Amino acid sequence: MSADLKAGDPVIVRNDIPTGHCRTPHYLRGHKGEVVSILGTFADPEQIAYYQKGEPRVLYEVRFAANALWRDYVGSPKDTILADIYDHWLEPADG
Amino acid sequence: MADTHDHHEHPHGHDHPHGHDHSLTFQPDHPDTEYDLLEAALRELLIEKGLITARQIQQQIDSMDSRGIENGQELVARAWTDPAYKARLIAEPMAAIKEMGIDMEHQPEVRVVENTADVHNVIVCTLCSCYPRSVLGIPPAWYKKKAYRSRVVTEPRQVLSEFGTDIGDDVEVRVHDSTADLRYIVLPRQPEGTDGWSRDRLKALVTRDSLIGVAPVRLPA
Numbered sequence: 001m002s003a004d005l006k007a008g009d010p011v012i013v014r015n016d017i018p019t020g021h022c023r024t025p026h027y028l029r030g031h032k033g034e035v036v037s038i039l040g041t042f043a044d045p046e047q048i049a050y051y052q053k054g055e056p057r058v059l060y061e062v063r064f065a066a067n068a069l070w071r072d073y074v075g076s077p078k079d080t081i082l083a084d085i086y087d088h089w090l091e092p093a094d095g
Numbered sequence: 096m097a098d099t100h101d102h103h104e105h106p107h108g109h110d111h112p113h114g115h116d117h118s119l120t121f122q123p124d125h126p127d128t129e130y131d132l133l134e135a136a137l138r139e140l141l142i143e144k145g146l147i148t149a150r151q152i153q154q155q156i157d158s159m160d161s162r163g164i165e166n167g168q169e170l171v172a173r174a175w176t177d178p179a180y181k182a183r184l185i186a187e188p189m190a191a192i193k194e195m196g197i198d199m200e201h202q203p204e205v206r207v208v209e210n211t212a213d214v215h216n217v218i219v220c221t222l223c224s225c226y227p228r229s230v231l232g233i234p235p236a237w238y239k240k241k242a243y244r245s246r247v248v249t250e251p252r253q254v255l256s257e258f259g260t261d262i263g264d265d266v267e268v269r270v271h272d273s274t275a276d277l278r279y280i281v282l283p284r285q286p287e288g289t290d291g292w293s294r295d296r297l298k299a300l301v302t303r304d305s306l307i308g309v310a311p312v313r314l315p316a
Contacts, residue, residue, distance in 0.1 A: 023274050025221050027248065040204075042276045059275050066251070066268075075252045078267040084275035 003058045003087075009035045010093040011062060013085060021049035024089045028081075031069060032093050033062040039084060046086075057086040162232035166197045167280055167306045170207070170230065172298040175285045184282070185209055192230065202229035209282040210308070214267045217255065217308035218279045219247045227278035231306055238307065248272060258309040281308040288314060 005011060015030030023045055039061055043054030066079035073079070141147050170192065174181035184191040188207045193199055205227050208216040220226065224239035237243050247254045251268045255261070262268055271279045283305040289297060304310035 023222065025272065025274060027221070039206075039275075039277060045276065059277075066270075070249055074250060075268060076264040076266070078264075079251065079269070080267060081248055081270045081272060083272040084277055086275065 003038045003060075005035050005038075005058075005060060005087070005090065005092070007035055007037055010095050011035055011060075011090045012093040013062075014089050014091060016089075021046050024085055025083065027069065028062075028064065028083055028085070031064055033064040033083075035090075036061040036063045036082060042086075044086065044088075057088060059084055059086055060090060062090070159228075160233065162228065164231050164301070164303045164306060166192075166195070166230040167227075167303075168298040168301040169195055169197075169294075170280075171282060171301045171306070171312075172294040174207075174282055175289075175297055176294050181209075181282070197230065199229055203227075203276060203278050205230060205278045205280060207280055207282050208269070208271060210284045210311075212266070212284075214269050215255075215262050215308070216269045216271060216279075216281045217247060217251060218271050218273065218281060219244055220273045221245065221248055222272075222274055225273045225278060227280050229278075230280055231303065235303065255309060258304060260310050280306050283308075283312045286312050286314050 010032060011034065012032050013024060013028045013030060017026075017029075037060070039059040041056045041058050044057045045054060048054040062083055062085050064081045064083070065077070066075060066081055067073040067077055069081060138152065142149055142152075170184060173195065174184050180191065183194075184207050188205055189199060192205060199205075203225075208218075210216055219238075221244050224234060224244070226234040226238060228234070243254065248270055251270050252262060255268070273279050283301065285297070286300065289300070300312050300314065302310060302312065305312045
């Protein structure tokens with residue numbers, strides 16, 4: 001699995017509700033973020049959870065603006081949430 | 096007990112019935128859950144089949160229980176006093192952690208995020224309760240509660256202020272949700288007035304909460 005995305009790329013988290021073990025929190029699904037860094041390649045924990053051999057997945061650190069995630073966010077417009085998300089959950093977005 | 100009833104009809108004394116009988120010596124702690132039963136069945140089978148011993152299980156529990164924040168304190172104190180080490184700790188954390196003699200075998204990868212004048216980092220795992228046990232030991236109970244896990248992503252500044260930590264609006268609050276295979280620790284800022292302190296003296300200032308990012312490192316009052 002190659003890293004198709006690079007730091008700075010805008011992405012959208014797939015808005016999907018698959019059954020079973022997921023490592024992408026619901027509150028980020030369907031939201032737009034930006035790739036901060038490539039964290040490496042890991043065996044897919046969503047498959048390992050079911051005793052399958054985890055396929056290699058590229059893991060990205062993705063940044064989200066707190067005030068874009070939450071309506072009525074109380075804080076600074078600078079505030080961010082960073083999450084680690086596997087490649088099969090990310091789609092390229094328009095800048 | 097967090098009892099917030101406005102109209103409490105009587106105080107909680109021991110002279111009225113309140114759900115359990117003090118005449119019985121042994122009260123059940125709580126009913127066994129399915130998971131308690133599953134754990135007991137599995138443990139007993141493993142022992143019965145001679146795969147592990149009760150002593151090995153106890154030794155492993157002891158070893159997990161006895162781990163504290165010492166490794167985390169060592170890393171921070173070294174980083175504060177050795178700029179080249181700090182750079183390595185942030186760029187190549189696993190190598191830098193092993194360099195300090197910390198055993199990272201079979202441990203998840205750890206990343207180190209640095210607090211600066213412009214960024215305040217705080218760690219959570221909203222999905223479960225992933226925690227950098229290799230360097231911080233056992234997590235505090237609140238770290239695993241839904242209240243912390245949900246609120247620190249939706250209202251981080253309010254949560255921080257409940258820990259006595261008020262962050263100015265000119266500083267970015269950066270919440271790290273450790274959703275995958277990495278674990279995070281915060282490299283807190285070195286408190287003012289501690290330049291030239293020895294590593295041992297600095298180490299003692301570093302608290303668990305500062306390594307999670309809910310509090311700064313403070314000088315003793």
